[in-house]
Amino acid sequence: MYPFQGEKSFVANRWYVAAVSDEITRTPIERTLLDLPVLLYRAEDGSPVAMYGLCPHRYFPLVKGQLVGDAIQCGYHGFTFDKSGKCVFIPTQNSGSGYTQRTFPVVEKAPFVWIWMGDAELADESLIVDYAAIGLSQPGWTHPRPIHLHLKGRYQLLIDNLMDLTHVAFIHKQIGGSEAFANAKVIYEEADGCFKATRPLAMPWTSYHDFLYGPEARFEGMSQTESRTVFFGPEYITTSGPVTVSIEGYDTVPEGLGRLFFHHVITPETEHSTHYFGTTSREFRLDDPALDEMLREADLDVRTQDVEAIDAIEARLEKAAARERELLVRSDTAAVKVRGIIQAMLDREAA
Amino acid sequence: MYPFQGEKSFVANRWYVAAVSDEITRTPIERTLLDLPVLLYRAEDGSPVAMYGLCPHRYFPLVKGQLVGDAIQCGYHGFTFDKSGKCVFIPTQNSGSGYTQRTFPVVEKAPFVWIWMGDAELADESLIVDYAAIGLSQPGWTHPRPIHLHLKGRYQLLIDNLMDLTHVAFIHKQIGGSEAFANAKVIYEEADGCFKATRPLAMPWTSYHDFLYGPEARFEGMSQTESRTVFFGPEYITTSGPVTVSIEGYDTVPEGLGRLFFHHVITPETEHSTHYFGTTSREFRLDDPALDEMLREADLDVRTQDVEAIDAIEARLEKAAARERELLVRSDTAAVKVRGIIQAMLDREAA
């Protein structure tokens, strides 16, 4: 399936975000992840549970049942499954059946609940993206409540979008200085199992600095900055605001000019739709709910523009790709590289 | 198609209910039955007519035409078919064409109009379910005006639902005493070409008796009751309220404690949708429009819950059944038996 070879386009053996922590409660929800309906709820001790969402008896959606302690009781004929999936009760038999419903390994690392839907034996928690590397839930960092958007497009369209930021100059014109993205030089590098694209940029103090850091942090002269996109895997990409590396006439970068990371958290829903979670983490003005809200709003606007673009492409994609091959140019370097990384993962799983 | 072998899942050579009597009038309607569009109207003498619903000329739906006496005149170019289907008029030819539109044998037995869509030579009226056996339109019995619901699910899902009443305890919790259905002993029996599942139950006077029979019928002590589901064929199933068989200290069951039958009348619309007609017949409190209305309302609530459950299953069924086989347990005995009966009918027709 475009843009991959073969029918399969999901990498199974990855940790994906199943939900924002506060989406999972004692009221079960059904969510389709990697083309499977998954029931999500919390046990009485607060730990998240992820179970295949359809009752094995007559395929009734378990989400229409009810929790009995930590177990879920099917709303049709009452088959009951404990949180490990074991069928512990069948009404007419006053017993279980020896059947075990599939459950999925889950790990909660705020603000997200992660799920492993591939080979359970390989579900090594240390494979979850390193929160320290992404500035998420770390000492000295903060972030607004994450948002959860829905894409009517395959996940790779979002990855393509993120790996080619020239789009910022056209889709996100409202961002001050967005034109710079159309022409910036980009340095590519693979390191720590990640693929990185960095845009060095010289810039003076701007209204964007004002918005982020407040006028009290103002500096004079030119600063050297870097904007970096990091691909950690098909499920996690970060981009950054311009990170100040040095300022003309300053020995070090003042502490108030901290980093800002945009988190792009990607979970395939079906072959043609995607869950898109996001937040913005920062290492400055930590206790500032007004800034939280402003960042969240601005973020929502930008991501919604991407969602609309991707939905428009997906709606035309099948016929379009059958008509002609896409045109690849220099700015596609990162997208092409990353497609290759994912294709290699798919090939490994298919082998 | 699940749960049957082979692509075909309709038994052709059966009488099915095409409509509630009052649905068919001098204003033609188009209704899809067994995947065929059927035009239904009444001739001037009141007799129902069922004709293939698309004009043979350019496939225009005849329902957009108009009745001329007993004939239907196509609304596009005026081809006219008498009630036997014979093309009696073509405008530019001032004559018919020798063509005969397919009509279907219909029989009106209030409150339903029955249709035979299989081999017309086999359309023996005596094969219609025996109204005397089901307490419908009999002396000493009454029923409210039937209801007509629409299922976005294949008909067998409704039959499965009816043959396993343990669901009552979970889906229809509002019914007093519904928990009993989860554990009741069930006796299965084949007789008179029917398959019967009977739940014997000892019970005292309850609020349900109050509702049905009125407090003046009150008895003391325990009664022996039977609830029975009878499968007459894929088109007709009855369930019953608890029928009082004997009462401690009484020689006979008092006359006021009559029987109550729920009628489940099932006509496939397409391979994935179903017409579901129903009513409740009783042999007590015959002239009681208020009770009629209460029964009809309660009935509608219960059936709507089943419809919602079945719709939810059908929406997920194709993928679900491809992923894993369903789990069959003791309470599926009747459903499995009945599936076998229907499969045998299908096999016979395929032979």
Next chain:
Amino acid sequence: MYPFQGEKSFVANRWYVAAVSDEITRTPIERTLLDLPVLLYRAEDGSPVAMYGLCPHRYFPLVKGQLVGDAIQCGYHGFTFDKSGKCVFIPTQNSGSGYTQRTFPVVEKAPFVWIWMGDAELADESLIVDYAAIGLSQPGWTHPRPIHLHLKGRYQLLIDNLMDLTHVAFIHKQIGGSEAFANAKVIYEEADGCFKATRPLAMPWTSYHDFLYGPEARFEGMSQTESRTVFFGPEYITTSGPVTVSIEGYDTVPEGLGRLFFHHVITPETEHSTHYFGTTSREFRLDDPALDEMLREADLDVRTQDVEAIDAIEARLEKAAARERELLVRSDTAAVKVRGIIQAMLDREAA
């Protein structure tokens, strides 16, 4: 595909109407024509441009981009195509790519903009239907602003509709004298590359004459009239009001009793939907905006009835045609003839 042999049902090498002139402006629109998304806009000199509608880079719809002079700049990453389709700018390269987006020959002949989507080498402007022959935009003629309707049906259903006017007596009952169409004698003739069906009819002065010509044009006695349907190709059919050929007791037809042509302009959108443009041209009462408006309204009513009929057929057509062959009768002569002409065109293109 019904009613043609083979999968292909569009004749590629024809001029089709892409839009009514006033639909194309400096604000680009995307319109699907012959199953291709086409971008339509006007260059600064007012000339219409038609370009394949999806960006070759990532298939983003160009309609979401913006005009830069005569060029269209993609709204995703800014690739820019001049009006000849040449890619003249790619942001990160400060250059084009050597790529040329497909454009389509277009010709504006008011009130329509014509497009050629077949082999560009064959796009001979003289193949556009002869406006002189159809009384469109000619000296001494006028027409109201054309209308643009959308059919949820394949284009041939509309051609069938127009080639068999017996339908007027049934679908368009509101038209005075419509019954005559059910029985009229029809003369068929092929001439000038067209197929013509003519209905000679004797008629006195009627309320229809009053409406069209005004009471001052009244004549006594019987007139000989002709109603003619002319098939110019799958993209253009005209029908006419009754054209007065002679009047009893008059040497010539008075000038005020001019001709009235209904224009049926047909452009396939997809295999199952069609753009239907139309207007009514006349050679009398030229400066009469009130008559313009009345004709446009009456026309819209009639065409909307045809649209509804065709939509109803298309919705049932696939299954209907699989069940049984259609019945062909005498009034189908013209439709069958025209289907043969189109099939021959298709065969020629497939060869």
